[in-house]
Amino acid sequence: MTEQKTHCGLVAVIGAPNAGKSTLVNQLVGQKVAITSAKAQTTRARMLGIALHGDTQMILVDTPGIFAPKRRLDRAMVSAAWEGAESADAVLLLVDPIKQRRHELEPLVEALKDRPERKILVLNKVDIAKKEPLLALAQELGEKIEFSEVYFVSALTGDGVPEMKQALADLMPEGPWMYPEDQVSDVSERLLATEITREQLYQQLHEELPYDSAVRPEKYIQRKDGSVEIHQQIVVMRDNQRMIVLGKGGSRIKSIGQAAREELSELLGQKVHLFLHVKTDERWSEDKEMFEEMGLDWTR
Numbered sequence: 001m002t003e004q005k006t007h008c009g010l011v012a013v014i015g016a017p018n019a020g021k022s023t024l025v026n027q028l029v030g031q032k033v034a035i036t037s038a039k040a041q042t043t044r045a046r047m048l049g050i051a052l053h054g055d056t057q058m059i060l061v062d063t064p065g066i067f068a069p070k071r072r073l074d075r076a077m078v079s080a081a082w083e084g085a086e087s088a089d090a091v092l093l094l095v096d097p098i099k100q101r102r103h104e105l106e107p108l109v110e111a112l113k114d115r116p117e118r119k120i121l122v123l124n125k126v127d128i129a130k131k132e133p134l135l136a137l138a139q140e141l142g143e144k145i146e147f148s149e150v151y152f153v154s155a156l157t158g159d160g161v162p163e164m165k166q167a168l169a170d171l172m173p174e175g176p177w178m179y180p181e182d183q184v185s186d187v188s189e190r191l192l193a194t195e196i197t198r199e200q201l202y203q204q205l206h207e208e209l210p211y212d213s214a215v216r217p218e219k220y221i222q223r224k225d226g227s228v229e230i231h232q233q234i235v236v237m238r239d240n241q242r243m244i245v246l247g248k249g250g251s252r253i254k255s256i257g258q259a260a261r262e263e264l265s266e267l268l269g270q271k272v273h274l275f276l277h278v279k280t281d282e283r284w285s286e287d288k289e290m291f292e293e294m295g296l297d298w299t300r
């Protein structure tokens with residue numbers, strides 16, 4: 001019997017905030033591994049999504065949107081993004097043709113153009129974008145960066161994604177798989193659980209909740225009856241934000257907890273008991289321990 005050769009490689013997904021990177025990674029993996037939201041900069045730490053295609057395993061690095069960093073949290077996010085791109089077998093530049101802003105794209109173009117990795121341009125949101133500006137943008141970017149390929153996709157509907165996935169798989173070098181066949185991400189269930197709560201916070205509070213909030217894992221207990229008990233702390237900077245998260249008579253936090261619990265039960269395939277606590281800590285974004293819990297590097 002001839003042994004079948006496997007392929008394995010790294011694909012970095014780079015793009016401005018809100019371009020749809022997490023949505024694309026979820027689509028390529030075939031299940032939700034990264035949270036998404038209409039609020040920019042939802043993705044914080046670098047995370048891996050693991051996609052399979054035939055005998056090929058692709059390790060997708062979903063990077064936080066790159067922007068001009070000022071605060072420590074932002075700087076840590078940006079450096080996590082570039083570390084993700086290093087030594088990748090392909091770097092995907094994902095662009096939202098509708099909302100892309102010049103000042104967000106420029107630094108990306110500058111940083112990418114001389115990099116040695118194979119670069120692929122992916123124009124996203126074809127489900128809502130008009131064809132003419134889409135082609136013009138592809139041409140404009142193609143003049144600045146040497147892309148080996150260009151794809152037009154909708155990460156949301158999946159349109160164009162299978163063709164792109166096939167092409168990416170073909171680029172991956174021969175080698176053993178780095179992760180077991182059934183593993184879809186490198187994020188622990190404990191951390192994924194906090195991300196699901198954070199997604200609900202964003203979805204239910206929209207612009208009311210500033211970007212300065214975090215969800216920390218407190219306890220994660222597997223119960224003997226097959227269910228899991230999860231305790232998390234929602235940290236905000238100010239007391240009025242705490243009141244917003246709690247809502248009238250605790251109604252908002254209840255609804256956030258309920259939605260997060262339902263989604264987690266489905267993802268984990270077991271019954272979930274979720275306990276959320278809201279805490280005000282105006283200095284959390286200067287807290288080393290919290291940074292490390294979120295998988296970010298404090299020293300940047």
Ligand SMILES: Nc1nc2c(ncn2[C@@H]2O[C@H](COP(=O)(O)OP(=O)(O)OP(=O)(O)O)[C@@H](O)[C@H]2O)c(=O)[nH]1
Pocket residue numbers: 015016017018019020021022023024035036037038039040041042043044063064065124125126127128153154155156157
């Ligand atoms: N119509 C449409 N919307 C999309 C598409 N892809 C992503 N979106 C939406 O765009 C928003 C941003 O998507 P995300 O996947 O969170 O974007 P991101 O690039 O990971 O964002 P950051 O975490 O801020 O870096 C969400 O509301 C998505 O539902 C698409 O192909 N079509």
